[in-house]
Amino acid sequence: MNTRVVELLKDEAGFYNGVRAVKDGEEVLIETELIIGADGRYSTVRKKAEIGVTIRKHGFDLLWARIPAPDDWEPSIRMALIEGKQLSLFTQAQGFIQIGWNIEEGSFPQLRKQPFTPFIDQLIEAFPQLEGTVHHHIQSWKDFVLLDVYSSTSESWGKNGVALIGDAVHTMTPTGAFGLNSALKDADFLASLIDKNYISQLNYLECANARKREVEKLQEIQVEKEQSFASNFVVVV
Numbered sequence: 001m002n003t004r005v006v007e008l009l010k011d012e013a014g015f016y017n018g019v020r021a022v023k024d025g026e027e028v029l030i031e032t033e034l035i036i037g038a039d040g041r042y043s044t045v046r047k048k049a050e051i052g053v054t055i056r057k058h059g060f061d062l063l064w065a066r067i068p069a070p071d072d073w074e075p076s077i078r079m080a081l082i083e084g085k086q087l088s089l090f091t092q093a094q095g096f097i098q099i100g101w102n103i104e105e106g107s108f109p110q111l112r113k114q115p116f117t118p119f120i121d122q123l124i125e126a127f128p129q130l131e132g133t134v135h136h137h138i139q140s141w142k143d144f145v146l147l148d149v150y151s152s153t154s155e156s157w158g159k160n161g162v163a164l165i166g167d168a169v170h171t172m173t174p175t176g177a178f179g180l181n182s183a184l185k186d187a188d189f190l191a192s193l194i195d196k197n198y199i200s201q202l203n204y205l206e207c208a209n210a211r212k213r214e215v216e217k218l219q220e221i222q223v224e225k226e227q228s229f230a231s232n233f234v235v236v237v
């Protein structure tokens with residue numbers, strides 16, 4: 001824990017055989033026969049192994065905030081459509097609600113120049129039960145974190161002693177909550193391929209062949225869900 005990979009180490013043949021990392025501020029070298037890049041959407045391992053990535057923007061960014069749930073909050077996922085944009089509330093452990101509010105891609109710098117109160121009032125209007133906790137915990141634009149939403153595919157799932165799994169090799173958007181399970185399934189499949197006596201012979205293509213199609217299908221479903229979300233609402237005139 002508290003150890004961040006900053007560089008990959010290579011042998012003379014160009015095979016990756018370890019990492020340089022920073023642990024609690026101190027540099028450490030870790031030798032290994034196999035580096036598994038499970039380091040998420042901004043994967044250092046993928047970048048350092050020079051594995052190319054294709055990024056697909058989804059037309060929206062996300063404002064993200066966490067508030068304590070009121071005592072009488074029923075654990076559930078709730079959604080609203082506000083001016084054509086999806087607002088989602090996810091009940092989290094230890095009595096919190098995670099708010100994810102879609103905004104147009106790249107619009108935050110402009111949005112945050114507008115007065116905050118009319119914006120947040122839309123949330124309260126959709127979920128009046130949250131009025132007290134929202135007023136207390138989300139008082140300005142600064143109380144939201146901006147998350148840029150995109151998905152990606154990589155040109156390869158591994159090479160020369162590096163294997164990639166999860167968001168490091170195929171970044172998922174939040175839609176449909178497929179990302180965590182996809183990463184776990186990659187890990188499970190990769191583990192089944194690893195024979196500790198023959199690590200250098202690990203066939204990365206097998207992992208790609210087994211998982212790539214399913215992941216790409218899920219990424220397509222994410223796009224479809226994002227595009228069809230508004231049509232699931234009944235418009236009351």
Ligand SMILES: Cc1cc2nc3c(=O)[nH]c(=O)nc-3n(C[C@H](O)[C@H](O)[C@H](O)COP(=O)(O)OP(=O)(O)OC[C@H]3O[C@@H](n4cnc5c(N)ncnc54)[C@H](O)[C@@H]3O)c2cc1C
Pocket residue numbers: 003004005006038039040041043044045062064147149165166167168171172173174176177178179180181183
């Ligand atoms: C806003 C948002 C909400 C989402 N909500 C959901 C959801 O509700 N359900 C769902 O299934 N999916 C959701 N997703 C997608 C999901 O988060 C990812 O698909 C999933 O987390 C991928 O898992 P992972 O283990 O590959 O990467 P991550 O969960 O990103 O884990 C990567 C880990 O690597 C570590 N790391 C990064 N760099 C280094 C380094 N240099 N050295 C060492 N460690 C490093 C990080 O600290 C982190 O612990 C969401 C995504 C976004 C952007």
